[in-house]
Amino acid sequence: MMKIQNISIIGLGALGVLFGNFFADKLGHDRVSFIADKDRIRRYEEQGVICNGQKCNFKFSDKDNTNQTADLLIFAVKASSLSSAISSAKNYVGNHTIILSLLNGITSEDIIGKALGTNHMLYCVAQGMDAVKLGNQLTYSHMGELCIGIPEDESEKQPMLHAVIDLFDHIDLPYVCEKDIIHRLWSKWMLNVGVNQVVMVTQGNYGTVQQEGKARETMKAAMREVIALAKKEHVSVTEEDLEYYVDMTDTLNPDGMPSMRQDGVSGKYSEVELFSGTVINKAKIYNLDVPVNRMLYQEVKRLERNY
Ligand SMILES: NC(=O)C1=CN([C@@H]2O[C@H](COP(=O)(O)OP(=O)(O)OC[C@H]3O[C@@H](n4cnc5c(N)ncnc54)[C@H](OP(=O)(O)O)[C@@H]3O)[C@@H](O)[C@H]2O)C=CC1
Ligand SMILES: CC(C)(CO)C(=O)C(=O)O
Known part of the structure; x- marks a missing residue:
């Protein structure tokens, strides 16, 4: 079975910080990085990011890097930024990359899949969190859960789903594997x-x-x-x-x-x-x-x- 070794996230907002911080704590800061353009990286490094009062030491990856692909790529931007995020993330998609979208609504998986390849997409819903990010500070008391799954007619994606389940079990991330x-x-x-x-x-x-x-x-x-x-x-x-x-x-x-x-x-x-x-x-x-x-x-x- 494929083992997810590194995670890239695009979107250092409420959900990006919440899950990025969780992944980095459990897996080590070297295995989790945020993809962004040079201006954003400079701003993030200058301002820092705080999660429930603690400074996060996140690793950033320049969108123009072409020497590293992600095992797991997570979209955590707002809908209005989705197309720019897709073009920033495309260098990080390799043959084996699994993509999850945390965006709300019923369309982001289709949009990302059409742009980067439907074969990479699992479906995901983020729910139950009360994350509030104002400025560079995130606070939350409930981290919620990720609901993951594949539609009935995409059973060839079972190995990808199992790789994600294996990761989430390993780090105790709250998740539900959905039948529907x-x-x-x-x-x-x-x-x-x-x-x-x-x-x-x-x-x-x-x-x-x-x-x-x-x-x-x-x-x-x-x-x-x-x-x-x-x-x-x-x-x-x-x-x-x-x-x-x-x-x-x-x-x-x-x-x-x-x-x-x-x-x-x-x-x-x-x-x-x-x-x-x-x-x-x-x-x-x-x-x-x-x-x-x-x-x-x-x-x-x-x-x-x-x-
Ligand atoms: N907040 C919540 O509790 C929940 C949110 N959701 C959904 O998750 C999605 C993300 O929401 P949320 O985390 O609140 O969003 P935020 O607005 O808090 O964060 C989005 C982040 O994306 C970054 N971004 C935008 N464009 C790019 C780009 N091209 N490259 C790199 N980074 C980029 C922004 O960076 P910058 O600030 O530098 O522009 C910003 O930090 C939304 O669809 C939302 O509906 C789902 C469940 C719960
Ligand atoms: C309602 C909530 C927090 C889900 O838990 C959400 O999806 C959002 O804030 O957009």
Whole structure:
């Protein structure tokens, strides 16, 4: 079986730092590196990176290096940076490279696969964390888990999946190997369509949707529009999935906030196109009305016009 010896991550943000720090602690700092351009590397080395109060000694790899490929390559950028990240990471893809994408939404695996080779892709969903990165500082109390898997018709990727499972077992990384990874991708997307957008437009935090009231009801209504859409696309996402994710959200630090709201706080454009943007476009195909997502889309865009 292939053994994963080195890991490259692209994206030194909330998830990149969280998982990069975990990998480096368990495997040693030499086996984990962050791919970036020279300007970013200079900035990161000048400013440093702090994870739960501790300085991280990360190794950086110049995107233009052509003498090293990754055994495991992890994408941890926002959707708006995905195409630049793909071109920065391409030198690190060798014949044996396994790629995981931590991006939210239901499209990043396809996009990366089309650019770098679908034969490299496993599916992955990152969930359950309350990571907040503001400036160069990451804080979290729950690291969450990675859900990994392959669709039914890609069974030739079992050896790649086993290599990742072997690594995660070896370092005790919290993970779930999913029987139906497409179901997980969609049901996690349903959560983001609800919690990320509602916390963003209310300019709140997890506490805002953990208490009974309008915000929590709007979150659930936005999620139910995804359930209706999933039915049209023959993906089984149910009310039980909704309850599972609402319960998971209730366990998060009430002062924490989803990645989209962190973008709002930093005045960065959000991933709204991954959430209501995608819901609205897909709903048009089926003549499905999605008023809650239309409202959330308009509200996010209104907030972003003031940046
Ligand atoms: N935050 C969370 O708790 C969760 C996030 N997700 C998803 O994971 C993905 C990543 O989110 P998150 O970690 O919050 O994102 P962040 O915005 O915190 O971090 C993204 C990082 O990517 C870096 N980056 C952008 N373009 C490039 C590039 N071309 N080369 C190298 N680095 C680049 C940015 O660097 P710079 O700052 O230098 O521009 C930034 O540090 C998103 O899709 C999000 O929805 C999923 C689950 C939970
Ligand atoms: C809701 C959460 C934290 C999942 O755990 C997430 O996916 C995000 O912040 O984008």
